[in-house]
Amino acid sequence: MRLAPSDVVVGGGGVIGAAAAWALARAGVAVTIVERRGLGQEASGSNVGLVTLFSGHSFDEPDPGPVYELTRMSADAYVALGDEVGVDIEYERCGGVVVAETPEKLAVIRRAYEGYRRHGIPVEWLDADGVRACEPAFHHPAVLGGAFCPLNGHVNPLALTRALALGATRRGARMLLGTEVQEIRTAGDRISAVVTSAGEIACGAVVNAAGAWARAVGAMTGLALPVEPQRGQIVLTEAAPRFIRRVVSGSEPSARQTRRGNVIIGSTVERVGFDTSVDADTMARFARGVLARYPALHGLRVIRSWAGLRPATPDHRPIIEMAAEPRGLCLAVGHSRRGICYAAGTGQLVMELVTGRAPSLPLDSFGSARFARAAGAA
Ligand SMILES: Cc1cc2nc3c(=O)[nH]c(=O)nc-3n(C[C@H](O)[C@H](O)[C@H](O)COP(=O)(O)OP(=O)(O)OC[C@H]3O[C@@H](n4cnc5c(N)ncnc54)[C@H](O)[C@@H]3O)c2cc1C
Known part of the structure; x- marks a missing residue:
């Protein structure tokens, strides 16, 4: 079956795909998100929701550079996003x-x-x-x-993903949920269509925003992307009157209290493939660690635990670039531990790359050639 054509097809409806679609739709590009589950059902809805301008990434980049700038672009966009689409994304720059x-x-x-x-x-x-x-x-x-x-703060990551997608659909983006990208077709050296489980969409460009599955989607065009899943486990408590005001990082496990009062405790970084199970030893370790750091948590009930899969690259920086081939393939993958921090900025860069505009940031740090350079240096 053939579906209506689209200028661009975005593969993946996590925060990165939604941000790319939002930026593209705002630029007047006809865009379709193809998501095999629901919006934000993978890493983007399973994370802690920290948006930090100064944290672990700053230790690698003490003279703030592209990573800081990408975060800053995103955080500034979140201030305006809630108002633009009328959704409360619970973004707080609480410090x-x-x-x-x-x-x-x-x-x-x-x-x-x-x-x-x-x-x-x-x-x-x-x-x-x-x-x-x-x-x-x-x-x-x-x-x-x-x-x-x-400037550090936090956001409701699922609300953020939905707000970005809603912003995109209001500007004409099409959303195909429960639909899988199965094949990417080329004509000569150019992208020509995406075959999905709902039918084929003729298009001129594709954005790979498939998170931890980016390698599988990359393989559809013969690319071997250095992206692997890294599991993070999380515990959620019942709601309590607000007692944690700031975001504290560097002391594990971390705890952040949401607008509703629930405390999110996390998280692990584990290389266990696509396994999203939660284990009792980790939960017990979280409980001991967090009670030793936040005494007011004593007596609060745990209501949920879950695990999500970070799309990790070897240096934990994303890959944001137009692939050398096929023409029309844009990569927005590997956001590792900071996809919420980087989403809106990534969307902006994707839009600029796809439409041939000058990028807002130097893209060297986000190009895949850095891995070959690092391997050569080693
Ligand atoms: C426990 C944990 C804590 C974290 N904490 C933070 C934090 O505090 N701050 C922060 O900035 N980041 C954090 N992160 C990282 C952040 O969640 C990720 O970097 C970000 O969500 C990645 O977004 P994504 O859109 O690339 O991937 P995803 O959200 O995984 O989205 C990819 C989507 O692609 C879809 N897909 C895959 N294959 C196909 C296909 N063939 N066809 C169609 N659709 C497909 C999937 O169904 C999925 O919905 C955390 C992550 C975890 C797991």
């Missing part, structure tokens, strides 16, 4: 503190803090008492200090 429990870690945070300060990004240095004053709900005797960034 967050990155803590150290060893002198080595403290030195790494200090280096990033100094780099950020040099570039005029607001970060404050805290000693152990300062951390305590910054987030009174959190306490651990091993904490030596850390840095506070008022």
Whole structure:
């Protein structure tokens, strides 16, 4: 069966596919999202929802560069997105503190803090008492200090994914849920169509936004993408009156309290293939760890646990580029631990790549050639 043609087909209805569709639709491009399950049913609906401008990624990039800029673009877009589509995505720039429990870690945070300060990004240095004053709900005797960034925050990731998709459909995007991308066709060296479980869609471009399954979708065009699933387990408590105000990172497990009052506790990073089971040992470890850090959690009931699959690359940075071949294939994959932080910015870059505009950010750090360069250097 043939379906109506589309300029662009986006394979995957997670936060990255939804953000790409939103940006493309806003630019006047006819776009179709093809998602084999439902919107945000995989990693994008299973994560913690942190949007951090200063955190672990800053240690690798202490002079803020493309990774910081990609986060900044996304976070700024989230401020406007809720109003534009009329959906409360629960985005709060509540500020967050990155803590150290060893002198080595403290030195790494200090280096990033100094780099950020040099570039005029607001970060404050805290000693152990300062951390305590910054987030009174959190306490651990091993904490030596850390840095506070008022730009860090959190969002409801499923609401974010839905808001992006809703924004896209309001601008004319078509959404095919419960529909699988099965084959990508080419004519000569160009993309010509996508074969889905609902029929064939003639198109000029495809965006691979298939998350942990990006490698399988890449293989449909002969690409071997370095993306693998990494499992993260999470526990959710019942709702309680708000007692955690800030986002605390660097002390595991982490806990964030949602707008409704539920506490999300997580998460692991495990290489176990596509297994999304949750195990009792991890739950027990989470319980011990979080009670030692957030005493007010004592007595709260656990109501759910789950696991999601991060689409991980070897350096945990995404791949955002037009593939060398076939022409018309755009990659928006491998967002690893920070797909919520990077989504709207990724969508913008995808739109610019697909429509041939100048990209808002230098794309070298997000090109797949970096893996060959790293292998050559090694
Ligand atoms: C436990 C955990 C905690 C995390 N915490 C954070 C956090 O605090 N902050 C942050 O920024 N990030 C976090 N992340 C990472 C973030 O969730 C991911 O980087 C992001 O959701 C990836 O989005 P995606 O759209 O690429 O992938 P996904 O959300 O997995 O979406 C890919 C979609 O593609 C679909 N698909 C696959 N194959 C096909 C096909 N053949 N045809 C059609 N559809 C297909 C899938 O069904 C899926 O819906 C966390 C992740 C986990 C698991």
